Amino acid sequence: MNLVVKDAPHLRTDDSVRKIMADVLIALAPAVAAGALFFGWYALVLCIFGALIAELIELFIVKVLRKQKDFTPDLSAAVTGLLLAMNLPPTAPWWLLLIGIVVAIGVAKQAFGGIGQNIFNPALVGRVFLLISFPTLMTRWINPVSSFKAFAPDALTSATALGVLKQQGFSQVIAKFSYLDLFLGNVGGCIGETSALMLLIGFAYLVFRKRIKIMIPVTYIGTVFVFSSITYFVNPERFGTPLLHILAGGLMLGALFMATDMVTTPMTLKGQAVFGLGCGIVTMVIRFFAGYPEGVSLAILLMNAITPLIDRVFKPKIFGEVRA
Numbered sequence: 001m002n003l004v005v006k007d008a009p010h011l012r013t014d015d016s017v018r019k020i021m022a023d024v025l026i027a028l029a030p031a032v033a034a035g036a037l038f039f040g041w042y043a044l045v046l047c048i049f050g051a052l053i054a055e056l057i058e059l060f061i062v063k064v065l066r067k068q069k070d071f072t073p074d075l076s077a078a079v080t081g082l083l084l085a086m087n088l089p090p091t092a093p094w095w096l097l098l099i100g101i102v103v104a105i106g107v108a109k110q111a112f113g114g115i116g117q118n119i120f121n122p123a124l125v126g127r128v129f130l131l132i133s134f135p136t137l138m139t140r141w142i143n144p145v146s147s148f149k150a151f152a153p154d155a156l157t158s159a160t161a162l163g164v165l166k167q168q169g170f171s172q173v174i175a176k177f178s179y180l181d182l183f184l185g186n187v188g189g190c191i192g193e194t195s196a197l198m199l200l201i202g203f204a205y206l207v208f209r210k211r212i213k214i215m216i217p218v219t220y221i222g223t224v225f226v227f228s229s230i231t232y233f234v235n236p237e238r239f240g241t242p243l244l245h246i247l248a249g250g251l252m253l254g255a256l257f258m259a260t261d262m263v264t265t266p267m268t269l270k271g272q273a274v275f276g277l278g279c280g281i282v283t284m285v286i287r288f289f290a291g292y293p294e295g296v297s298l299a300i301l302l303m304n305a306i307t308p309l310i311d312r313v314f315k316p317k318i319f320g321e322v323r324a
Helices: 017-039 041-065 076-086 094-107 122-133 161-168 170-176 179-184 196-208 215-234 242-247 251-258 269-289 296-305 307-313
Strands: none
Touching: 017 041, 017 076, 017 196, 017 251, 041 076, 041 094, 076 094, 076 122, 076 251, 094 122, 122 296, 161 170, 161 242, 179 196, 179 242, 196 251, 215 242, 215 251, 215 269, 242 251, 251 269, 251 296, 269 296, 269 307, 296 307
């Protein structure tokens, strides 16, 4: 009998990056469908375009520029492209998405060496770059359309619920939006962030498939709830209700699908709890005290930056180590 000795850990699993990313794409499908339902066919086209072009750009970078001939696409680029598309307004031109994907894949991912080596969530880097570079195009919101259309140029422009809260106060939010519409997604916003219901369905699928870090979404959303509950009792007209802050904006998409990125978030449960807590605090500080009504993207990127420090502080003790 020939025995082969190799380094630990001796783990066997049928999982692969491709299988995990395929599950993420499946989980995002309900929110994409909701985006197409509420904003028209063009929103669906943007999402498909984002996933496909991201894979092609990564293939070009790895095989042509880096000359890695044995590279096989693992769908991680498709997830990045789709998430970036879901974070864009329904009126975003296709070339805007293309620029964002080039930054996300080329700068935030491949410049660090590819999947597993990037320190920031690539889709969020692309979104923040577009927000800084093209603020007008990135903040053009429309009301949901009444039926499927290739595009809805006659759709009425509108402000998001968080934008109304920031500029006009909570009484105007209640006059223009219902919690049911916020939960279902029948409100203005980014393509894939408005429907909390569909995002929760996709999240439940990932939990069932054991692909997600539950601690981060729980602590993230829980921190937002506690923070906004305190401020609500201080000044409800200015700060709004906790339910509004949970359902409006990109909190659900960010907490469920972007703050849970395996590469850019802490490895231990304690570290993940700290990560979610930090995301929640930074998000609410930006929403309440900064000029921008939303803070999810910036909060997650900031916590990505300190993830190595969190892992260092909360690293587990070595098994069998003698206490000093």
